[in-house]
Amino acid sequence: MISFLHSAAIHGINACLIDVEVDIASGLPIFSIVGLPDTAVKESRDRVVSAIKNSGFDFPTKKITVNLAPADIKKEGGIFDLPIALGILSSSGNIEPNAINKICAIGELSLDGKLRPVKGILPIVLSLEKFGINKIIVPEKNKYEASVAKNIEVYPFSELTEVVKFLKKEIKVVPFQQNTINNLNTEPINQIDFADIKGQFFAKRAAEVASSGGHNMIMIGPPGSGKTMIAKRIPTILPPMSFEESVETTKIWSVSGLMQTGESLVSQRPFRSPHHTTSSVALVGGGSYPKPGEVSLSHNGVLFLDELTEFKRDVLEVLRQPLEDKIVTVSRAKNTLTFPASFMLIASMNPCQCGHYGSSTKECTCNPYQVMKYRSKISGPLMDRIDIQVEVPALKIDEITSEKYTNIESSHDIKKRVVKARQIQYERFKGKNIYCNAQMGPKEIKKCCTLDDKAGMLLKNAIEKLGFSARAYDRILKVARTIADLESSDIISSTHIAEAIKYRSLDK
Ligand SMILES: Nc1ncnc2c1ncn2[C@@H]1O[C@H](COP(=O)(O)OP(=O)(O)O)[C@@H](O)[C@H]1O
Numbered sequence: 001m002i003s004f005l006h007s008a009a010i011h012g013i014n015a016c017l018i019d020v021e022v023d024i025a026s027g028l029p030i031f032s033i034v035g036l037p038d039t040a041v042k043e044s045r046d047r048v049v050s051a052i053k054n055s056g057f058d059f060p061t062k063k064i065t066v067n068l069a070p071a072d073i074k075k076e077g078g079i080f081d082l083p084i085a086l087g088i089l090s091s092s093g094n095i096e097p098n099a100i101n102k103i104c105a106i107g108e109l110s111l112d113g114k115l116r117p118v119k120g121i122l123p124i125v126l127s128l129e130k131f132g133i134n135k136i137i138v139p140e141k142n143k144y145e146a147s148v149a150k151n152i153e154v155y156p157f158s159e160l161t162e163v164v165k166f167l168k169k170e171i172k173v174v175p176f177q178q179n180t181i182n183n184l185n186t187e188p189i190n191q192i193d194f195a196d197i198k199g200q201f202f203a204k205r206a207a208e209v210a211s212s213g214g215h216n217m218i219m220i221g222p223p224g225s226g227k228t229m230i231a232k233r234i235p236t237i238l239p240p241m242s243f244e245e246s247v248e249t250t251k252i253w254s255v256s257g258l259m260q261t262g263e264s265l266v267s268q269r270p271f272r273s274p275h276h277t278t279s280s281v282a283l284v285g286g287g288s289y290p291k292p293g294e295v296s297l298s299h300n301g302v303l304f305l306d307e308l309t310e311f312k313r314d315v316l317e318v319l320r321q322p323l324e325d326k327i328v329t330v331s332r333a334k335n336t337l338t339f340p341a342s343f344m345l346i347a348s349m350n351p352c353q354c355g356h357y358g359s360s361t362k363e364c365t366c367n368p369y370q371v372m373k374y375r376s377k378i379s380g381p382l383m384d385r386i387d388i389q390v391e392v393p394a395l396k397i398d399e400i401t402s403e404k405y406t407n408i409e410s411s412h413d414i415k416k417r418v419v420k421a422r423q424i425q426y427e428r429f430k431g432k433n434i435y436c437n438a439q440m441g442p443k444e445i446k447k448c449c450t451l452d453d454k455a456g457m458l459l460k461n462a463i464e465k466l467g468f469s470a471r472a473y474d475r476i477l478k479v480a481r482t483i484a485d486l487e488s489s490d491i492i493s494s495t496h497i498a499e500a501i502k503y504r505s506l507d508k
């Protein structure tokens with residue numbers, strides 16, 4: 001007898017519907033699965049046989065053929081264990097075919113018949129509606145994420161026997177529901193706060209400006225000055241994620257298997273800090289089942305590259321596409337996948353090899369050629385995409401000890417200003433597919449960055465005297481726009497320009 005049910009496979013950060021057909025016919029006892037790669041077939045077959053037997057059912061000693069269609073979609077095993085087992089139990093007369101032919105089932109089985117969670121739940125449930133399916137059976141631990149899709153009934157189970165009882169109507173199960181929007185709107189309890197950082201007012205202000213306009217930022221300073229501390233606290237002042245942003249980020253985290261049990265959505269902006277030994281594949285994504293890289297895991301959040309000069313040059317080169325296009329394209333033999341990758345790049349570096357160039361407390365032992373060589377490790381095209389360059393000098397002793405440098409502003413206070421400045425930008429660019437000042441192109445810069453006379457003169461002088469490039473000119477205008485937005489000022493004045501010029505410390 002043939003039975004039929006639905007399952008799903010992950011393709012990039014989306015899901016495709018997979019039809020699972022199971023035929024049991026008389027003949028030699030052979031159990032074959034068509035449509036899965038060879039290694040996955042063997043593993044899945046072994047788990048399904050054991051799980052069915054150990055759940056107290058007879059495993060049919062007949063010719064069993066399982067077809068997972070369409071065959072040309074590349075599938076990872078695991079996820080199909082449950083639908084295959086249910087198909088076999090139905091074809092062997094344990095479950096009515098009508099009880100399963102309109103539902104979707106996913107889940108990996110352990111040898112004793114328990115259901116293990118799988119990756120990519122959110123993309124799967126979100127795609128079901130499109131296919132006209134409104135019921136899904138999921139492993140217990142996947143229920144929170146599955147409940148994000150509002151029009152899908154989610155039936156969570158922890159073992160195969162329970163699923164069978166439910167399908168035979170021997171037990172009643174209420175679909176799992178949860179108000180995910182409410183979860184999202186709760187104010188996060190931050191373990192870390194900008195108030196932890198003593199002194200460094202200039203760098204903290206730069207972080208506020210960067211966060212307000214979505215600008216990429218690099219911090220230059222000796223070891224121990226607080227660069228890493230500042231970077232880690234940037235997500236605490238960024239505006240809350242919208243529901244749509246949260247869903248997009250969650251899809252990426254979900255297919256990467258990073259969602260925690262009990263977590264339905266990624267509700268805080270991500271902060272990722274890959275080590276400098278990271279490979280380009282780990283950074284931008286790839287692999288034989290293409291997986292998102294760090295640039296995508298930090299989508300809608302912060303990608304922090306600590307000790308930027310230590311990264312391999314070819315690794316930094318691959319950052320150019322995502323920085324420019326806000327997506328990454330990963331090519332495989334047969335197909336090309338794209339992953340979203342819209343992040344704020346925050347980087348840090350020492351001013352020179354020994355770390356003390358320009359320091360008033362310790363002497364730098366590098367010669368000018370060494371300093372230049374050290375700095376040239378970061379390519380021009382990458383530096384061109386970083387709007388804010390800020391020096392973070394070593395703390396002076398009174399900054400460490402004096403009370404007046406502690407307990408200053410909290411992240412909560414700074415965030416209020418950031419949110420207000422972002423709101424202005426949101427209104428300014430409405431309908432243009434631009435969300436913040438950092439994303440302005442030449443056309444928007446021309447239209448939105450109106451300088452008063454004094455500001456125009458100051459900028460002209462600075463370009464002549466400090467020798468800024470045309471690129472630096474645009475960056476100064478964008479950052480000045482953000483500084484003006486922080487003061488709710490339509491016109492960019494000379495104080496705004498003067499501050500923006502200070503954030504070009506590597507250009508001088
Ligand atoms: N401005 C600061 N305020 C408070 N503590 C600081 C500050 N700067 C550095 N520290 C202390 O020094 C440690 C190292 O700081 P870190 O941010 O890692 O420096 P960097 O990244 O610049 O090398 C921190 O964990 C913190 O304890």
Ligand SMILES: [Mg+2]
Pocket residue numbers: 224227228306348
């Ligand atoms: Mg550091």
Ligand SMILES: [Zn+2]
Pocket residue numbers: 352353354355356357364365366
């Ligand atoms: Zn030095």
